[in-house]
Amino acid sequence: MSIFLGSTVGKKFLMGITGLIWAGFVLAHMAGNLLIFFSNDAYNSYGHALTSGNIIYIAETVLILALLIHVGTAVLLTRANRQAKGSAYVVVSQGKKKATLASRTMAVQGSMVLAFIILHIITFKYGTYYETNVHGIVMRDLAKLISEVFSEPGYVAWYVVCLVLLGFHLSHGVGSTFQSLGLMEGTYRNLWKKLSCVYAIIVALGFISQPLYIFLSAH
Amino acid sequence: MSGKHINLTLKVWRQKGPKDHGSLVEYQAKNVSEDASFLEMVDSVNEELISKGDEPIAFDHDCREGICGSCGFVIDGEAHGPLKSTTVCQLHMRNFSDGATLTIEPFRAKSFPVIKDLMVDRSAFDRIISAGGFISVNNGNAVDANAVLIPKTDADEAMSSATCIGCGACVAACKNASAALFTSAKISHMALLPQGQVERKERALNMVAAMDAQGFGSxxxxxxxxxxxxxxxxxxxxxxxxxxxxxxTATKRPKHKDGGAG
Structure with missing residues (x-):
């Protein structure tokens, strides 16, 4: 096991597994958020249901551990990779042999997404606590908080930029996971890549729709 | 033969030795035949340099048929130049337009140190191969061709992987200077064939370990x-x-401490 995790192959494997955990989470998170389009009560009840059980602590622990491993391994790999390259080319490839922008800038996107996640948790999880009453149950009024936050253009712009970056990160990351796990072969090779792009677009657009909707309906 | 000729401006990486810093130096390549290969074009620039008493541009080359893997440098940021599936020796000047400026640099990777100008030391690849890119167990006498059962698709795939010439363009093009394509081509080639089965696990373990030990990226x-x-x-x-x-790594059995009686 230590031999495997010590190797470049093993580290990429770890990046893939931890990345997939988060890829699953963001899809579920995005889908849950869509409830805001139905009603504030539905949105608040969903949030209340998620946070009232013990399962939230298990989910949070898994996600935090996965994130720490993902970021820690990324730092190790990025540093080793820069060292392995040494000096850069004077002229950068612009022709047919050029790699995609998303694949070349994973570390930058990842750093931005990490900053976004931290600020996002501060803004909402630890944001102003409003209360509301849905069918006799007192619960947190997150709908009020998000409508407050997303009425500010600065916040909306920051969210859109970060979510587009998240989309890029997912489009390359999810597809590459199949490569790292050794499943990118034969007939399905291009299918994985396409699915990864479709998935990333759905997640990014799904997330972006909410701040835009709230901002546009408030102005 | 088209007989057309073009003029180019070359910015070539000149580096006296491994310890020298190196820099780009500008040269004019005049009256270059479009039928010449890229290396022949550099040859003619070198002829001129030699006649002026200057040091010619050092670059690796051997067969000039695209099969030996000796040549290779970077033209405008692209390993082996702009054409796909082509070595720089098989790249012809008709792919460039008259008056163009081309920047020529050596393959860049920490594990491929520059020896001089465009020549790099690729012996790190040899060390990966010597870690397991061969079959050392005796497979017996050559058997009847059809006696060894292997699916056609596997044979084709193994052959495709075996066509790697070890030029190092993969490492040069990679932003991480990863040797994964080279190493995996060799591991694949043998993992797909019946003759490679005996040492299959050991080969994967040793070649990946060697790849990492040579300082290539991921x-x-x-x-x-x-x-x-x-x-x-x-x-x-x-x-x-x-x-x-x-x-x-998951299924390899530990070695016995003592050898068997033979």
Missing amino acids: CTTTGACEAACPKEIQLTNISRMNREYFAA
Whole structure:
């Protein structure tokens, strides 16, 4: 096991597994958020249901551990990779042999997404606590908080930029996971890549729709 | 033969030795035949340099037929130049327009130190091969061709992986200087064939370990290696290597402390 995790192959494997955990989470998170389009009560009840059980602590622990491993391994790999390259080319490839922008800038996107996640948790999880009453149950009024936050253009712009970056990160990351796990072969090779792009677009657009909707309906 | 001629401005990386810093130096390549190969064009620039008493541009080359893997440098940021599935010796000047300025640099990777100008030391690849890129167990006498059962698709795939000429363009094109495409091509080639089965796990373990020990980076799946490869080695090889390595680390049995009685 230590031999495997010590190797470049093993580290990429770890990046893939931890990345997939988060890829699953963001899809579920995005889908849950869509409830805001139905009603504030539905949105608040969903949030209340998620946070009232013990399962939230298990989910949070898994996600935090996965994130720490993902970021820690990324730092190790990025540093080793820069060292392995040494000096850069004077002229950068612009022709047919050029790699995609998303694949070349994973570390930058990842750093931005990490900053976004931290600020996002501060803004909402630890944001102003409003209360509301849905069918006799007192619960947190997150709908009020998000409508407050997303009425500010600065916040909306920051969210859109970060979510587009998240989309890029997912489009390359999810597809590459199949490569790292050794499943990118034969007939399905291009299918994985396409699915990864479709998935990333759905997640990014799904997330972006909410701040835009709230901002546009408030102005 | 078109007989057309073009003029080019070259910015060539000149570096006296491994310890020298190196820099780009400008040269004019005049009246270059469009039928000349890129290396022949550099040859003619060198002829001029020699006649002036200057040091010629050092670059690696051997067969000039695209099969030996000796040549290779970077033209405008692209390993082996702008054409896909082509070594720089098989790249012809008709692919460039008159009056163009081309920047020529050596393959860049920490594990491929520059020897001089455009020549780099690729012996790190030899060390990966010597870690397991061969079959050392006796497979007996050559048997009847059809007696060894192997699916046609596997034989084809092994052959495709075996076409790697070890030029190093994959490492040069990779932003991480990863040798994953090269190493995986060799691991794949033998893992797919019956003769490679005996040492299959050990090969995967030892070659990946050697690849890491030589200081190459990890694979980010940018696909730059595949695009630069003159022999069209596929990224799927890397996927297979990852699987082989994972399976080998998970299932390899520990060695017996003492050897058997023989």
